[in-house]
Amino acid sequence: MTTKISNDNGIKQEEKSLEKSPEISKKDLNRLFWRSFQMEFSWNYERQASLAYTYAMIPILKKLYKKKGDLSAALKRHLEFFNTTPHIVTMILGISAAMEKQNATDSKFDSSSINTVKASLMGPLAGIGDSFFWGTLRLIATGIGTSLALKGNILGPILFLLVFNVPHIALRYILTKIGYKMGTGFLKKLQENGTMGNLTFGAAILGLMVIGGMSADMISLDVPLKIGSGESATAVQDILDGIMPGLLPLAAFGVIYWLLGKEVKATTILIGIAVVSILGAWAGIFS
Amino acid sequence: MITALLLGLIAFVAQSEYALGTSLISRPIVTGMLTGLVMGDVKTGLIMGATLELAFIGAFSVGAAIPPNVVVGGVLGTAFAISSGAGAETALLLGLPIATLALIFENLYMGVVLPIVLHKADKYAEEANIRGITIMHVLGGLGMSTMIGAIVFISYFAGSDAIKNVLDAIPSPVQTGLEVATGLIPALGFAMLARLLINKQVAPYFFLGFLIVAYLKVPVTGIALLGAIVAVVMVNVMQTQKLATEKGGVMDDDDEDF
Numbered sequence: 001m002t003t004k005i006s007n008d009n010g011i012k013q014e015e016k017s018l019e020k021s022p023e024i025s026k027k028d029l030n031r032l033f034w035r036s037f038q039m040e041f042s043w044n045y046e047r048q049a050s051l052a053y054t055y056a057m058i059p060i061l062k063k064l065y066k067k068k069g070d071l072s073a074a075l076k077r078h079l080e081f082f083n084t085t086p087h088i089v090t091m092i093l094g095i096s097a098a099m100e101k102q103n104a105t106d107s108k109f110d111s112s113s114i115n116t117v118k119a120s121l122m123g124p125l126a127g128i129g130d131s132f133f134w135g136t137l138r139l140i141a142t143g144i145g146t147s148l149a150l151k152g153n154i155l156g157p158i159l160f161l162l163v164f165n166v167p168h169i170a171l172r173y174i175l176t177k178i179g180y181k182m183g184t185g186f187l188k189k190l191q192e193n194g195t196m197g198n199l200t201f202g203a204a205i206l207g208l209m210v211i212g213g214m215s216a217d218m219i220s221l222d223v224p225l226k227i228g229s230g231e232s233a234t235a236v237q238d239i240l241d242g243i244m245p246g247l248l249p250l251a252a253f254g255v256i257y258w259l260l261g262k263e264v265k266a267t268t269i270l271i272g273i274a275v276v277s278i279l280g281a282w283a284g285i286f287s
Numbered sequence: 288m289i290t291a292l293l294l295g296l297i298a299f300v301a302q303s304e305y306a307l308g309t310s311l312i313s314r315p316i317v318t319g320m321l322t323g324l325v326m327g328d329v330k331t332g333l334i335m336g337a338t339l340e341l342a343f344i345g346a347f348s349v350g351a352a353i354p355p356n357v358v359v360g361g362v363l364g365t366a367f368a369i370s371s372g373a374g375a376e377t378a379l380l381l382g383l384p385i386a387t388l389a390l391i392f393e394n395l396y397m398g399v400v401l402p403i404v405l406h407k408a409d410k411y412a413e414e415a416n417i418r419g420i421t422i423m424h425v426l427g428g429l430g431m432s433t434m435i436g437a438i439v440f441i442s443y444f445a446g447s448d449a450i451k452n453v454l455d456a457i458p459s460p461v462q463t464g465l466e467v468a469t470g471l472i473p474a475l476g477f478a479m480l481a482r483l484l485i486n487k488q489v490a491p492y493f494f495l496g497f498l499i500v501a502y503l504k505v506p507v508t509g510i511a512l513l514g515a516i517v518a519v520v521m522v523n524v525m526q527t528q529k530l531a532t533e534k535g536g537v538m539d540d541d542d543e544d545f
Contacts, residue, residue: 036308037307038305038306038424038428039308039309040305040309041303041305041306041424041425041427041428042401042404042405042423042428043305043397043401044397044398044401044402044404044405044427045394045397045398045402046401046402046405047402050405051404051405051408051420051423051424052424054408054412054420054424055420055421055424058420058421062417068415069415071417072412072413072414072415075411075412075415075417075420076409076412076413079405079408079409079412086309087308131484135480135484138311139344139480139511140508140511141311142316142340142341142344143508143510143511145316145337145340146316146337146340146341147506147508149316149319149320149333149334149337149340150333150334150337150338152329152330152331153333154320154329154333156316156333156337157316157317157333157336160311160314160316160317161311161312161317164310164311165308165310165311168308168310169308172308198522198525198526201488201518201521201522201525202518202519202521202522204484204486204489204492205489205492205514205517205518205521206511206514206515206517206518207480207484207514208481208484208485208489208490208492208493208514209492209495209496209510209511209517210496210510210511210514211477211480211481211484211496212492212496212497212498212499212500212510213496213497213499213500213505213510213514214344214473214477214496214500214510215473215474215477215493215496215497216496216497216498216499216500216501217500217506218473219470219471219473219474219477220470220471221467221470221471244501245501245502246501249474250497250501252474253474253477253478253481256474256475256478257478257481257482260478260479260482269475270472270475273468273471273472273474273475274464274465274468277464277465277467277468277471278460278464278465278467278468279464280464280467281460281461281463281464281467282460282461282464286463286464286467287467
């Protein structure tokens with residue numbers, strides 16, 4: 001606290017303070033926001049997004065730590081394993097920035113808590129983020145985009161990008177500030193009053209309804225077989241549609257869902273689909 | 288040669304979405320349009336891109352699982368489909384194997400090359416060398432984009448003529464079969480997504496969405512809007528139930544007053 005006064009008076013070093021700690025300005029947080037766009041650029045199997053996380057933190061760390069040893073320790077700290085949904089990583093980055101600032105000014109602050117908080121947040125945030133961005137928002141964007149693009153409309157890809165990225169970038173920006181402002185208390189509060197659970201639950205409902213709808217709309221499997229001959233012949237497909245439209249696509253979905261549960265690899269299933277389809281077409285069952 | 292270079296450039300830019308906020312510019316629906324632009328047939332590019340988008344819909348990274356490379360699949364699939372004049376099933380047939388091949392290179396890069404880069408960054412952190420860390424991060428990422436761009440360039444440069452011969456040699460049941468497969472492959476994507484989201488509590492909503500579309504033919508945008516309403520309603524219902532159980536008989540008391 002005294003540091004601020006000493007700055008105003010032009011006194012160079014305050015006796016009590018560890019470091020002359022500059023305020024983290026709006027501009028610094030904006031740099032954190034922009035650098036967060038590269039979160040998956042150097043993604044690797046060993047420590048995943050850690051290098052990018054460090055890269056994003058650099059402007060803040062540089063401002064906070066003037067001593068070489070302190071800066072080195074902070075850089076090494078953030079090079080530890082990290083991974084979460086990239087679109088909302090600014091939430092954790094903001095919290096890290098708040099904690100680093102605390103660490104730079106408070107001698108009693110436990111610097112290891114910075115990584116503990118990061119580690120405890122990346123799981124829950126990835127849970128919400130993955131289901132919302134990949135499971136919900138991307139699906140809506142894909143649904144709108146592909147339905148237009150399939151007709152050759154150039155608005156398809158454009159709307160696809162807008163539907164996904166307008167909410168994405170707005171949220172990424174807002175979360176930088178929220179993360180910093182609320183520091184560590186925010187997510188704990190969310191979890192305590194049940195808002196976190198509601199968000200996940202609602203996102204899952206919306207996502208699954210869209211997946212269900214798209215499954216009915218976009219999976220196709222027709223049977224050209226006929227029972228009987230001549231004019232009295234009944235198409236098997238009509239019988240199936242009479243039981244329930246989309247019965248075969250639903251069955252195909254079910255089989256694949258089950259196989260995935262048996263931990264059959266996606267590539268294997270893909271090859272399986274091709275083989276079954278070709279055999280089916282050769283035997284005249286599918287068309 | 289110029290086309291191959293331009294396609295390589297598209298792939299380079301698309302792969303760089305990871306430096307651009309994971310903004311989905313790598314998706315086939317986007318790269319298909321750009322490929323169509325380069326190949327001089329935007330409309331087909333759009334249609335192929337959208338078809339491949341649906342085929343690759345489950346291909347996105349959750350946690351540490353990396354799917355076949357959608358950039359390579361999308362760009363080459365669309366390009367070969369346009370240059371050979373064949374349909375979407377061709378785009379799939381040619382796009383998927385090369386995308387899987389590219390995945391091997393991608394895995395190698397993320398499993399071997401980037402960890403080496405990372406260890407170099409560790410050394411720079413020891414010296415508090417900020418510039419060094421920045422260079423490692425940027426070079427590491429650019430290397431991946433360059434590699435993917437090169438794979439597309441080489442494949443297109445070498446393959447476009449050979450592809451036609453291969454296509455002519457394919458017997459017709461196989462071609463019909465691949466058309467059937469084109470209709471089925473989205474099921475894989477949807478199932479992968481469902482695996483991610485489903486638990487006992489929310490499983491019925493998949494069937495709700497499926498049945499509404501199967502019987503009523505509601506477009507997907509309609510389902511998304513309906514889904515949003517259902518989500519809000521269900522969250523509210525859940526909360527009211529929670530309040531009711533927490534507060535015990537309070538709600539019954541209110542009823543008695545009427």
